[in-house]
Amino acid sequence: MGIIEKIKEIEAEMARTQKNKATEYHLGQLKAKIAKLRTQLLEPPKGSSGAGDGFEVTKFGHGRVALIGFPSVGKSTLLTLLTGTHSEAASYEFTTLTCIPGIIHYKDTKIQLLDLPGIIEGAAEGKGRGRQVIAVAKSSDIVLMVLDASKSEGHRQILTRELEAVGLRLNKRPPQIYFKKKKTGGISFNSTVPLTHVDEKLCYQILHEYKIHNAEVLFREDATVDDLIDVIEGNRKYMKCVYVYNKIDVIGIDDVDRLARQPNSIVISCNLKLNLDRLLARMWEEMGLVRIYSKPQGQQPDFTDPVVLSSGRGGCTVEDFCNHIHRNLIKDVKYVLVWGTSARHYPQHCGLGHALQDEDVVQIVKKKEKEDGGRGRFKSHSNAPARISDREKKAPLKT
Numbered sequence: 001m002g003i004i005e006k007i008k009e010i011e012a013e014m015a016r017t018q019k020n021k022a023t024e025y026h027l028g029q030l031k032a033k034i035a036k037l038r039t040q041l042l043e044p045p046k047g048s049s050g051a052g053d054g055f056e057v058t059k060f061g062h063g064r065v066a067l068i069g070f071p072s073v074g075k076s077t078l079l080t081l082l083t084g085t086h087s088e089a090a091s092y093e094f095t096t097l098t099c100i101p102g103i104i105h106y107k108d109t110k111i112q113l114l115d116l117p118g119i120i121e122g123a124a125e126g127k128g129r130g131r132q133v134i135a136v137a138k139s140s141d142i143v144l145m146v147l148d149a150s151k152s153e154g155h156r157q158i159l160t161r162e163l164e165a166v167g168l169r170l171n172k173r174p175p176q177i178y179f180k181k182k183k184t185g186g187i188s189f190n191s192t193v194p195l196t197h198v199d200e201k202l203c204y205q206i207l208h209e210y211k212i213h214n215a216e217v218l219f220r221e222d223a224t225v226d227d228l229i230d231v232i233e234g235n236r237k238y239m240k241c242v243y244v245y246n247k248i249d250v251i252g253i254d255d256v257d258r259l260a261r262q263p264n265s266i267v268i269s270c271n272l273k274l275n276l277d278r279l280l281a282r283m284w285e286e287m288g289l290v291r292i293y294s295k296p297q298g299q300q301p302d303f304t305d306p307v308v309l310s311s312g313r314g315g316c317t318v319e320d321f322c323n324h325i326h327r328n329l330i331k332d333v334k335y336v337l338v339w340g341t342s343a344r345h346y347p348q349h350c351g352l353g354h355a356l357q358d359e360d361v362v363q364i365v366k367k368k369e370k371e372d373g374g375r376g377r378f379k380s381h382s383n384a385p386a387r388i389s390d391r392e393k394k395a396p397l398k399t
């Protein structure tokens, strides 16, 4: 029996089993069995190079966004509108057969947008080119799930399930469960809060299913069995997802209003070019990019050419900033001067661990080098963090 048949069989058993206190342990075990099989399914088949049939696109720019959705929801139309790169759009399903990259220029950053073939129910198990598409989604920084506003809302749940089946967790944070395997000592099970979903016995059974007999488990929140399994599996990817309801030109205003109010959702129309600016702003915001303007001593920063950091990729500390400029720079840095929202006063003398924020201005002061003491344009005695205003950006620095 293949892995997919095994999963189907266990799913059928779960569906047959009534949910109550008596069956809770058995159901938990079945969930763990399915999770193990799904992980097996993700491993590339023996002998394959793991290459994805032309789906690999080189990463480019400061971040990557994947367009995921059912066929004919308007993914290609959207890519063409936002990037200017043409991607064939048509009224028939599966018009797009491969991964088509485009570039969005936004707020002095470059974002790689990927158009992909439509996916359908069963994608996670390999229907259509579902697995390749989902692999690309996993390689992205955020997902835009494109939905047809005039179609069933069930599509959103179906796609979410498909993505969850391969270990993606959308708009969730990792469960607050500390888990560490040990060599000896048995299982130590503790919690800092009252638990309503999982007890010691259930936890033991799940661990037993994974053949783990020595471990430390500490629940820091009232987590579920699924959360525990996610932590044990350890291969989950937590991603932001924006639900993009397209084609609002063909539905009534009441429906538009209802969809727009759903969490993490935005309504657009490619045909009427409605709300595309809001979509871009939202996408950019969710990516959590941090633009840092480098200020050479005695000169003004170049406000068109930021160093772009991201909390997802690498981090946003002064050290990350320095490493971004040059990998050997760090050993010469004495401290840095920071202007912007992360600074308590202007300029603030900061060390390598200081966390930078979007639009901060940074001047590196090297060892044995004289600083300009903040005599620049940004000198301020205010303690209130303030953004470098657009006006300040345009005005020349007097140094």
Ligand SMILES: Nc1nc2c(ncn2[C@@H]2O[C@H](COP(=O)(O)OP(=O)(O)OP(=O)(O)O)[C@@H](O)[C@H]2O)c(=O)[nH]1
Pocket: 069, 070, 071, 072, 073, 074, 075, 076, 077, 078, 088, 089, 090, 091, 092, 093, 094, 095, 096, 097, 116, 117, 118, 119, 246, 247, 248, 249, 250, 268, 269, 270, 271, 272
């Ligand atoms: N009414 C309406 N139709 C749209 C809109 N956006 C796209 N379409 C139409 O929807 C159809 C499908 O568009 P595509 O861009 O090919 O959709 P896709 O998601 O890329 O489709 P596949 O590549 O086949 O998965 C085309 O006929 C588009 O003209 C919109 O905002 N409103």
Ligand SMILES: [K+]
Pocket: 071, 072, 073, 089, 090, 091, 092, 093, 094, 095, 096
């Ligand atoms: K299409």
Ligand SMILES: [Mg+2]
Pocket: 075, 076, 077, 088, 089, 095, 096, 115, 116, 117, 118
């Ligand atoms: Mg397409």
